[in-house]
Amino acid sequence: MKKSKKSTFIKILGLVKQYKLSVVSVIFLAALSVVLTLYIPIIIGEAIDLAAGKGKTDLNGIWRLLIKGAAVIIATGVINHLISTLNNRIAYGVVKNLRMKAFTHLQKLPLSYIDTHPYGDTVSRIISDADTFSEGLLLGFTQLFTGVMTIAVTIIFMLSINVYIALVVIVLTPISLLVSKYIASKTHAMFTLQSQTRGEQTAIIQEAITNQKVIQSLSSEKETLKRFDEINEKLGKYSLKATFFSSLVNPTTRFVNSLVYALVALFGAMYALKGGALTVGGLSCFLSYANQYTKPFNEISGVIAELHNAIACAERIFELTDAPVQSPDGNISIPPEDIFGSVNAHGVYFSYVPERPLIQNLNLNITPGQQIAIVGPTGCGKTTLINLLMRFYDVNDGSIRIDGININDLTRESLRSGFGMVLQDTWLKTGTVRENIALANPDATDEQITEAAKKAHAHSFIKRLPKGYDTVLTANGSGLSQGEKQLLCIARLMLTKPHMLILDEATSSIDTRTEMKIQSAFSTLMKGHTSFVVAHRLSTIKNADRILVMKDGNVVEQGTHNSLMEKGGFYYDIYNSQFKG
Amino acid sequence: MKKTLSFLSSHKKECVLGPLFKLIEASFELMVPLVVASIIDKGILKGDTRVIYSGCITLALFAFIGLLLAITAQYFSAKAAVGFGTKIRHALFDKIQSLSFTELDRTGTSTLITGMTGDINQVQTTINLVLRLFLRSPFIVIGAMIMAFTIDFRAALIFAGVIPVLCAVVFGIMLGTVPLYKKVQSALDKITTLTIENLEGTRVIRAFCSEDKETESYADVNSKLNHLQRFAGKISALLNPATYIIINMAIILLIYTGSVRINVGDLSQGDLVALYNYMSQILVELIKLATFIISINKAIACSGRIEAVFDMEPSVKDGTGIETASNDTAVEFDGVSLTYSGAGEASLEDITFTVNKGDTIGIIGSTGSGKSSLVNLIPRFYDATKGSVKINGIDVKAYKIDDLRNKIGIAMQKSVLFKGTIKENILRSKPDASDEQIKEAIAMAQASDVISSKKLGLDEMIEQGGTNLSGGQKQRLSIARALVRKPEILILDDSSSALDYATDAALRNAIKGLSYSPTVFVVSQRTASVRHADKIIVLEDGKICGIGTHDELLASCEVYKEIHQSQE
Numbered sequence A: 001m002k003k004s005k006k007s008t009f010i011k012i013l014g015l016v017k018q019y020k021l022s023v024v025s026v027i028f029l030a031a032l033s034v035v036l037t038l039y040i041p042i043i044i045g046e047a048i049d050l051a052a053g054k055g056k057t058d059l060n061g062i063w064r065l066l067i068k069g070a071a072v073i074i075a076t077g078v079i080n081h082l083i084s085t086l087n088n089r090i091a092y093g094v095v096k097n098l099r100m101k102a103f104t105h106l107q108k109l110p111l112s113y114i115d116t117h118p119y120g121d122t123v124s125r126i127i128s129d130a131d132t133f134s135e136g137l138l139l140g141f142t143q144l145f146t147g148v149m150t151i152a153v154t155i156i157f158m159l160s161i162n163v164y165i166a167l168v169v170i171v172l173t174p175i176s177l178l179v180s181k182y183i184a185s186k187t188h189a190m191f192t193l194q195s196q197t198r199g200e201q202t203a204i205i206q207e208a209i210t211n212q213k214v215i216q217s218l219s220s221e222k223e224t225l226k227r228f229d230e231i232n233e234k235l236g237k238y239s240l241k242a243t244f245f246s247s248l249v250n251p252t253t254r255f256v257n258s259l260v261y262a263l264v265a266l267f268g269a270m271y272a273l274k275g276g277a278l279t280v281g282g283l284s285c286f287l288s289y290a291n292q293y294t295k296p297f298n299e300i301s302g303v304i305a306e307l308h309n310a311i312a313c314a315e316r317i318f319e320l321t322d323a324p325v326q327s328p329d330g331n332i333s334i335p336p337e338d339i340f341g342s343v344n345a346h347g348v349y350f351s352y353v354p355e356r357p358l359i360q361n362l363n364l365n366i367t368p369g370q371q372i373a374i375v376g377p378t379g380c381g382k383t384t385l386i387n388l389l390m391r392f393y394d395v396n397d398g399s400i401r402i403d404g405i406n407i408n409d410l411t412r413e414s415l416r417s418g419f420g421m422v423l424q425d426t427w428l429k430t431g432t433v434r435e436n437i438a439l440a441n442p443d444a445t446d447e448q449i450t451e452a453a454k455k456a457h458a459h460s461f462i463k464r465l466p467k468g469y470d471t472v473l474t475a476n477g478s479g480l481s482q483g484e485k486q487l488l489c490i491a492r493l494m495l496t497k498p499h500m501l502i503l504d505e506a507t508s509s510i511d512t513r514t515e516m517k518i519q520s521a522f523s524t525l526m527k528g529h530t531s532f533v534v535a536h537r538l539s540t541i542k543n544a545d546r547i548l549v550m551k552d553g554n555v556v557e558q559g560t561h562n563s564l565m566e567k568g569g570f571y572y573d574i575y576n577s578q579f580k581g
Numbered sequence B: 001m002k003k004t005l006s007f008l009s010s011h012k013k014e015c016v017l018g019p020l021f022k023l024i025e026a027s028f029e030l031m032v033p034l035v036v037a038s039i040i041d042k043g044i045l046k047g048d049t050r051v052i053y054s055g056c057i058t059l060a061l062f063a064f065i066g067l068l069l070a071i072t073a074q075y076f077s078a079k080a081a082v083g084f085g086t087k088i089r090h091a092l093f094d095k096i097q098s099l100s101f102t103e104l105d106r107t108g109t110s111t112l113i114t115g116m117t118g119d120i121n122q123v124q125t126t127i128n129l130v131l132r133l134f135l136r137s138p139f140i141v142i143g144a145m146i147m148a149f150t151i152d153f154r155a156a157l158i159f160a161g162v163i164p165v166l167c168a169v170v171f172g173i174m175l176g177t178v179p180l181y182k183k184v185q186s187a188l189d190k191i192t193t194l195t196i197e198n199l200e201g202t203r204v205i206r207a208f209c210s211e212d213k214e215t216e217s218y219a220d221v222n223s224k225l226n227h228l229q230r231f232a233g234k235i236s237a238l239l240n241p242a243t244y245i246i247i248n249m250a251i252i253l254l255i256y257t258g259s260v261r262i263n264v265g266d267l268s269q270g271d272l273v274a275l276y277n278y279m280s281q282i283l284v285e286l287i288k289l290a291t292f293i294i295s296i297n298k299a300i301a302c303s304g305r306i307e308a309v310f311d312m313e314p315s316v317k318d319g320t321g322i323e324t325a326s327n328d329t330a331v332e333f334d335g336v337s338l339t340y341s342g343a344g345e346a347s348l349e350d351i352t353f354t355v356n357k358g359d360t361i362g363i364i365g366s367t368g369s370g371k372s373s374l375v376n377l378i379p380r381f382y383d384a385t386k387g388s389v390k391i392n393g394i395d396v397k398a399y400k401i402d403d404l405r406n407k408i409g410i411a412m413q414k415s416v417l418f419k420g421t422i423k424e425n426i427l428r429s430k431p432d433a434s435d436e437q438i439k440e441a442i443a444m445a446q447a448s449d450v451i452s453s454k455k456l457g458l459d460e461m462i463e464q465g466g467t468n469l470s471g472g473q474k475q476r477l478s479i480a481r482a483l484v485r486k487p488e489i490l491i492l493d494d495s496s497s498a499l500d501y502a503t504d505a506a507l508r509n510a511i512k513g514l515s516y517s518p519t520v521f522v523v524s525q526r527t528a529s530v531r532h533a534d535k536i537i538v539l540e541d542g543k544i545c546g547i548g549t550h551d552e553l554l555a556s557c558e559v560y561k562e563i564h565q566s567q568e
Helices: A002-050 A059-108 A111-116 A119-161 A163-172 A174-210 A212-217 A221-246 A249-273 A280-321 A382-389 A412-418 A433-437 A446-455 A459-464 A482-496 A512-526 A561-567 A570-579 B002-044 B049-098 B101-107 B109-134 B136-151 B153-200 B202-207 B211-236 B239-263 B269-310 B371-376 B401-406 B422-427 B435-444 B448-452 B471-483 B501-512 B550-556 B558-566
Strands: A343-350 A359-366 A371-375 A397-402 A419-422 A500-504 A530-534 A546-551 A554-559 B329-338 B348-356 B360-365 B386-391 B408-411 B489-493 B519-524 B535-540 B543-548
Touching: A002 A059, A002 A119, A002 A280, A002 B239, A002 B269, A059 A119, A059 A280, A059 B153, A059 B211, A059 B239, A111 B202, A119 A163, A119 A280, A119 B153, A163 A174, A163 A249, A163 A280, A174 A212, A174 A221, A174 A249, A174 A280, A174 B049, A174 B109, A212 A221, A212 B049, A212 B101, A221 B049, A249 A280, A249 B002, A249 B049, A280 B002, A280 B269, A343 A382, A359 A382, A359 A554, A371 A382, A382 A500, A382 A530, A412 A419, A412 B202, A419 A482, A419 B202, A433 A446, A433 A482, A446 A459, A446 A482, A459 A482, A482 A512, A500 A512, A512 B558, A546 A561, A546 A570, A554 A561, A554 A570, A561 A570, B002 B049, B002 B109, B002 B136, B002 B269, B049 B109, B049 B269, B101 B109, B109 B136, B109 B269, B136 B153, B136 B269, B153 B202, B153 B211, B153 B239, B153 B269, B202 B211, B239 B269, B348 B371, B348 B386, B348 B535, B348 B543, B360 B371, B360 B558, B371 B489, B371 B519, B371 B535, B401 B408, B408 B471, B422 B435, B422 B471, B435 B448, B435 B471, B435 B501, B448 B471, B471 B489, B471 B501, B535 B550, B535 B558, B543 B550, B543 B558, B550 B558
Parallel strands: A371 A530, A371 A546, A419 A500, A500 A530, B360 B519, B360 B535, B408 B489, B489 B519
Antiparallel strands: A343 A359, A343 A397, A546 A554, B329 B348, B329 B386, B535 B543
C-alpha cells in the first residue's frame, strides 16, 4: 500500500517534470505573495498610528508609508496574476498530456481489457478523473502551500507585534476548524442517505422516461407517478436534513471567529491602555489578521480532501495507462491485394477466462476463395472464432495461418486490412452519413460512396434523410433503425473491396427480402475471396461452400448444407427446429 | 423563470423569513466596526476600561445573536428550496407522462432525464443560495457605504467612487468568462463523445486500422480544448489581482484622506479604523455576489429547459368520451396518412381497410415499410395526419384516451419489463388482476415454464432492463402482460421474433382459442407468423400493396411472394 502510494507519487512527478521551471517559479512567487499580502496591514497600521489626532498627524510620514504600500499592492497584484497564469498553464497542460497518453494507450490495449471494463468507467477515468487530478493536485498544492505559508508568516508577524495577543489568536482560532469538522462528520450520514435516495430516484426516472411509451401503452402513468412520489417525498425529507445541517458549518465557524475577534479587541485594547505595549495601528493590524487567519485553516481542510481525491484519481488513471498493452506486433507485412486467402488453424485452444475453456483443439483447413458459414447455438464460440481470426484476441495455444504465415508474425495492419468486416453491433461515429461510409478510405469520391450505398440497398433510405448523405449522425446513429444502421455498415464494407470477408450477423436486423437482395451484392463481392459468415437465419447460409457447425467451442460437424442434412446430426436438428411450425 | 418560481408559492413564508433573518444578521455585522471605533476612541484613547469591557461583550453578544439568526435563516431557506425541488419534480414527472409520442420523440429521453435530475437539482441549490446570500451581499455593500457616510462624508465619497468601479470589474470579468466557459464545456463534451465512440467502436476502428487517424483527430480536439481552457483561464485570472489592487488602492486613498481629516480634527483614529474595516467587508461580499451571479446564470439556463418541457402541449388531445358503441367492424382505417413531425416524407399513405370483430390481421413488410406506424395509430400513440381511424365505428379521437387504451393490449417490438417482481410487471397492465388471472395470462402467452423455472415463481425479481431474462422470456412475459387485460383488441408488434417456430405456433393457437375472442393484429417479418390470419396487409414504403389471405397474396402480390420465398 505504502509502496504503491510512493510509486504513484513518482509517476505524478513524471507528469509534472516537463513543467519543472513553472512549478518552482509558482512556489517562489506564492511565498513572495504571502509575505507581501501580510505586510500591507502592518504598513496601514503604522500609517494609522501616525494619524494620532488633531495637529499631531505626520502627513509626510503617512504619505511615504502609503507610497510604499501602493508599490507593495501593485507588486502583489502582478505576482498573483503571474501565479494564476502559470498554474493554468501547468494544470491544463498536464491534463492535456495525460489525456493524450491515456487515449494513445487505449488504442494499444488488448480487446480483452476493453471488453471487460465498462466503457463508462474508462471514460470517466480519461475525462473527469484527469480533470480532477490536474486541478486538484496543482491548484490544491499551491493552495496548501500558500495556506501553510500564510499561517506561518501571520504567526511570525503577530508574534513580532505582541506575543500575548498573538497567542490568543493562535490557540483559539483552530477551534473553528474543530467545529466544522464535527458538523461535517455528523452530517455525513445524512448526505449518504440523500445521495442513496437520489440514486434510487434517478433509477426510477431513467426507467420510466426511457420506457415512457410502454408505460403509456399500459395506461400505467398514475401507478408510475405514485411510485415516483413515494421516493420523491422520502428524498425531500432527507434532503432537508442534509441541506440544513450542512449549512450550519458557515454560521458556526463565523461565530467562533467573531468570538476570537472580540477577544483580540479586548486584549488589544487592554494592552494599548497600558501605554505603548500596543498602538491603535497595531490593534487594527491584529484585527485584520484575526479576520484573515481562519481562512487558510478552513481552506486547508478542504484542500487536503481535494489532494486525497486527486491522488485517488491519479491512481485510477495510472491503472489505465499502466495496463499491459496487447502482444507485440508481427513484422511480416503483405499488401492486402497479395493475400490469396487460405486459412488454416492447427490445434487452437482459447478461453476468455482460464477457468472456463472455450475453444479446444480447433482445426480448420480453408482453401482460398471458399465461402464458410458458421452456425451454432448462442455461446458456442462463433464470434470468438472471428475475434481470433482478426487477432482481437490471441490464441492460448496452437496457431492460425493465413497463406501459410502465422498471423502472430503478420503486422496487425496487414492482417486486418486483408479482411472486411461487418458486425451485428453496428457502430457509427458522429459525422455525416458520407463520412461514415468512407470511414476506411476517406478519399473516396461521391460517386463511389453513392455506388457503395446502392449496393448495400441503403441509398433509398439515405435519400429520405433530411440532408441525404450530408445528414449528421449523432450518438451512434440515433434516429436510424437497427436495420438501417446495418445497411450503412454494409455500405462501408462495399466501399473497401476487401480480399477476405467477415460477416458476423451482419444482416440480423434487416428483413429477409432486403437481405436477399443484399446477399446478391455480397455474392459478387465474395466471388473468389475467402469469406466467413455467421448467421442465425439458416436460409442465408444454405449456399455456403462449407458450413462449420459449432457447439461448446468446437466444430462438431462440417460440410455443405445438403451433406449435413443427409447426415441428420446436430445441424439437421437446428435447421428443423427453426423451420417447424 | 416565472413558471419555475411559481413552485415556490406554497413556501412564501419561508421565502420572506429566510432573507429577512439574513438581513438582520448582516445589520449586526455592519455594527461591528462602529463598536471597535468606540473601543478605540472612548476606551483606549480616553483610558476608560468600562467602555472596553462593554464593547467587547457587545461584540460577543452580536456574534451569538448572529449565529441564532443565521441558523434560523438557513432553516427557512433549506425548507423552501427542498420543498420547491420536491414539488417541481413531481409536476415535471407528471407532465412528461402526459406527453404523447410525438413530443417524446422530439425531445429525446436524455434531455428529459437531465431535466428531471441535473436541471432541477441545480435550480434547487441555487434557490437555497439566493435565499441565503443574494440579498445579503448587496445589503452589506450598500450598508457599508451608508455607514461610511454616517462616519465622514468626504471619506465616504471614496466608497461611492470605488464601488461602481469594483462592480464593473468584477461583473465584467465574471460575465465575460461565461461564454468562454460554455465553449470550454462544449469542447469537453466533444472529447467525451470521442472517447465513448472510440471505446464502442474499438473493433471496427481496429478492423479498418484507423487507430492513428482516430488518435490524430483526438489530439486536435484535445489541443483545442487546451487553448480554450487557457484563454478562459487567462481572463478569469485577472479578477483576483484587479479587485485586490482596486480595493487596496482605495484603502490607501482612504487612509490618506482620513489622516488629513484627523489632522484638522474632523475625524478620530477609531473612525479611520472603522472606515478601513468597512472597505475590507465590501470586497469579500462583492466576490461572493459575482460567484453567485454565475450560479444564477446556470440556474436560469436549467429552468429554461425545464419550462420548455412544461410548455409542451401533448399533440394527442383527450376525447370527450362516448357512451356505448356497437358495431360489427372492430377497426376501420379510412384514407389514413401519417407524417411524423419533422420528417421529410410520409410514413403511411392512404391506408384504407376494415377489420371485423374477432378477426386476426397479419401485417407484413420490409424494414421501415410502416408496420409499427400503422398499429401505433390504433391506441392513438400518434394521430393520423390525414384520414380517420375508427374503433367500433367511432373515431378514436372521440374516446377518452384511458378508456381507449384500456380496450387494447399491446406487446411492443422491444419487450420492456420493469424492475420489480414478475407479478408487479403483469399488474402494471391491470392493477386489480387476481393471481388466477395472472397465471392464466401467463399460460396463454406460453410463459408458464418461465415462472416454474424461477425459485420464487411470480414473485421472482426482474432486474432493471430485464437483464436476468432471455429475449424470448421477456417477449412472452410482455405478451402475458398484454393478455391479462382481456383486451378487445390485441396488438402483437413483432413481439414473437425471439420465439422458436413451435412456441410461436402454440402461442398463435392459444390466442385463437381465447374465450373473449379479441381482434388480433400480428405484425411480423415472417410469413409463417401471419399465414393463418384472416386477412394479411402487405406494406411497402408506407403504402398497402396487397390485402388478402396467404394463398390469395401468393397469387396476386409480388412483394408478398418475394418475402415468402426469401424465408423458404
